[in-house]
Amino acid sequence: MKKLKRSERLVDMTQYLLSEPHTLISLTTFAERYGAAKSSISEDLAIIKEVFEDEGMGELQTLAGAAGGVKYIPKLRKDHALSFAQELCHKLQQSDRILPGGYLYMSDLLGEPSLMNEAGKIFATVFADCDIDVVMTVETKGIPLAYATAAQLNLPVVLVRRDHQVTEGSAVSINYVSGSHKSIHTMSLSRRALKERSRVLIVDDFMKAGGTIQGMVDLLAEFNAEVAGVGVLLESGAVESEERLLQDYISLARLSDVDSKSKMITVNPGNYFEK
Amino acid sequence: MKKLKRSERLVDMTQYLLSEPHTLISLTTFAERYGAAKSSISEDLAIIKEVFEDEGMGELQTLAGAAGGVKYIPKLRKDHALSFAQELCHKLQQSDRILPGGYLYMSDLLGEPSLMNEAGKIFATVFADCDIDVVMTVETKGIPLAYATAAQLNLPVVLVRRDHQVTEGSAVSINYVSGSHKSIHTMSLSRRALKERSRVLIVDDFMKAGGTIQGMVDLLAEFNAEVAGVGVLLESGAVESEERLLQDYISLARLSDVDSKSKMITVNPGNYFEK
Numbered sequence: 001m002k003k004l005k006r007s008e009r010l011v012d013m014t015q016y017l018l019s020e021p022h023t024l025i026s027l028t029t030f031a032e033r034y035g036a037a038k039s040s041i042s043e044d045l046a047i048i049k050e051v052f053e054d055e056g057m058g059e060l061q062t063l064a065g066a067a068g069g070v071k072y073i074p075k076l077r078k079d080h081a082l083s084f085a086q087e088l089c090h091k092l093q094q095s096d097r098i099l100p101g102g103y104l105y106m107s108d109l110l111g112e113p114s115l116m117n118e119a120g121k122i123f124a125t126v127f128a129d130c131d132i133d134v135v136m137t138v139e140t141k142g143i144p145l146a147y148a149t150a151a152q153l154n155l156p157v158v159l160v161r162r163d164h165q166v167t168e169g170s171a172v173s174i175n176y177v178s179g180s181h182k183s184i185h186t187m188s189l190s191r192r193a194l195k196e197r198s199r200v201l202i203v204d205d206f207m208k209a210g211g212t213i214q215g216m217v218d219l220l221a222e223f224n225a226e227v228a229g230v231g232v233l234l235e236s237g238a239v240e241s242e243e244r245l246l247q248d249y250i251s252l253a254r255l256s257d258v259d260s261k262s263k264m265i266t267v268n269p270g271n272y273f274e275k
Numbered sequence: 276m277k278k279l280k281r282s283e284r285l286v287d288m289t290q291y292l293l294s295e296p297h298t299l300i301s302l303t304t305f306a307e308r309y310g311a312a313k314s315s316i317s318e319d320l321a322i323i324k325e326v327f328e329d330e331g332m333g334e335l336q337t338l339a340g341a342a343g344g345v346k347y348i349p350k351l352r353k354d355h356a357l358s359f360a361q362e363l364c365h366k367l368q369q370s371d372r373i374l375p376g377g378y379l380y381m382s383d384l385l386g387e388p389s390l391m392n393e394a395g396k397i398f399a400t401v402f403a404d405c406d407i408d409v410v411m412t413v414e415t416k417g418i419p420l421a422y423a424t425a426a427q428l429n430l431p432v433v434l435v436r437r438d439h440q441v442t443e444g445s446a447v448s449i450n451y452v453s454g455s456h457k458s459i460h461t462m463s464l465s466r467r468a469l470k471e472r473s474r475v476l477i478v479d480d481f482m483k484a485g486g487t488i489q490g491m492v493d494l495l496a497e498f499n500a501e502v503a504g505v506g507v508l509l510e511s512g513a514v515e516s517e518e519r520l521l522q523d524y525i526s527l528a529r530l531s532d533v534d535s536k537s538k539m540i541t542v543n544p545g546n547y548f549e550k
Contacts, residue, residue: 169380
């Protein structure tokens with residue numbers, strides 16, 4: 001790479017750090033990349049750190065010493081997260097989302113990459129220090145949110161299937177009871193998808209009583225892996241607390257009522273904002 | 276926002292542009308954001324443009340005039356794309372990927388957000404000027420690639436389901452013939468997911484004879500929408516040309532042979548690199 005001036009270095013270092021979140025980058029890497037002294041690189045990083053932190057984009061952690069370097073931890077400030085959640089609630093309350101059976105159409109929102117990225121950034125903020133190895137979801141609608149979260153945390157995604165697929169190799173299948181309908185379903189995970197003792201962040205788009213997520217928790221036990229956290233975009237508030245299978249989770253929004261007659265939907269910010 | 280110095284502006288403008296690809300941002304937006312003169316903003320943008328273009332990160336298009344501004348078009352240089360494809364081929368050739376029936380395990384690769392983002396950037400480069408309204412895929416394995424592509428193009432994703440779901444509202448279902456096995460399947464798309472006359476980029480992880488993608492093309496006809504392009508991560512080269520249902524597509528890698536006996540897999544860069 002040709003020798004860059006400070007102004008040019010700042011542009012390139014910014015894009016480099018943003019594209020490699022949760023990754024330790026040594027000062028030597030930057031010094032060699034730009035043919036610059038480490039002291040200049042340190043000054044550059046101080047400028048970037050200040051802007052990132054002032055703008056609420058996250059932290060730039062500096063580790064001193066021979067093995068030292070810099071690590072970008074994407075974070076979304078709680079007031080920004082709340083604005084996002086309020087905007088999401090507002091969109092979810094549009095009355096034409098009501099489907100037969102009181103279901104809510106939300107595929108358009110799940111289809112917006114920028115919206116998923118914001119939600120993923122919130123989960124990456126909440127679970128930044130939870131020492132997670134992998135993000136897990138079950139097909140289908142939670143997939144974009146799982147990838148958005150994993151990208152911010154620099155982690156792989158493990159995808160649980162509803163059926164055993166020929167492209168997954170040998171797999172472990174379990175049965176689980178959907179908490180709301182008490183019906184029995186199957187989910188399946190490839191044997192080679194998950195290492196033993198992995199710490200797993202479970203992400204999904206919607207949770208009612210929590211049967212599907214409890215299924216993923218049971219599946220993790222089969223792999224001797226453990227749950228490091230659970231994040232859902234929208235939870236249903238219309239669940240009696242004794243029916244709820246899961247207590248420890250983060251939600252970004254809570255659906256408290258869908259009235260098909262009056263076409264009123266009530267959605268409020270989730271439990272993340274109550275903590 | 277407090278008044279920033281040039282060095283700080285460069286950091287913030289870089290992250291702003293990267294987070295809003297394919298979006299026209301007026302100079303006024305930046306001038307007001309930083310309390311700076313438009314002439315200073317123009318100088319900042321010239322620096323950013325040079326670094327982006329030198330680093331092969333894409334183009335910074337400047338539109339002059341009252342309605343003018345700047346637009347970041349992410350692009351991956353063809354030599355970088357080829358390195359990516361070669362690395363992908365190398366990984367796909369690991370012999371322990373062979374599954375019963377000659378299938379290839381690739382869920383681990385599809386589970387790497389950074390890998391999907393690189394592939395998405397290649398499709399965003401190829402289809403940057405194709406006037407696309409929406410990216411479409413069919414569940415399940417193509418979803419991360421579709422989102423990665425859509426994020427770079429600043430477009431929504433439309434997801435075709437294998438079955439009609441209660442959460443999708445009224446839907447259009449079609450039958451299609453899988454080209455390789457000649458078996459009949461169904462796919463279904465919510466009525467409200469796609470506007471008439473949309474121009475659609477179809478993305479999938481794998482294509483053999485092209486039956487699934489032909490199914491999506493047929494589905495688009497039901498919506499009076501049109502195909503603007505087709506991109507697949509991996510195509511099977513083991514298809515007689517008269518069996519191939521689709522001629523016009525971009526592939527990043529081509530699987531030419533899986534020999535279960537000798538445990539040899541042969542994968543080469545796809546047709547994008549032959550053009």
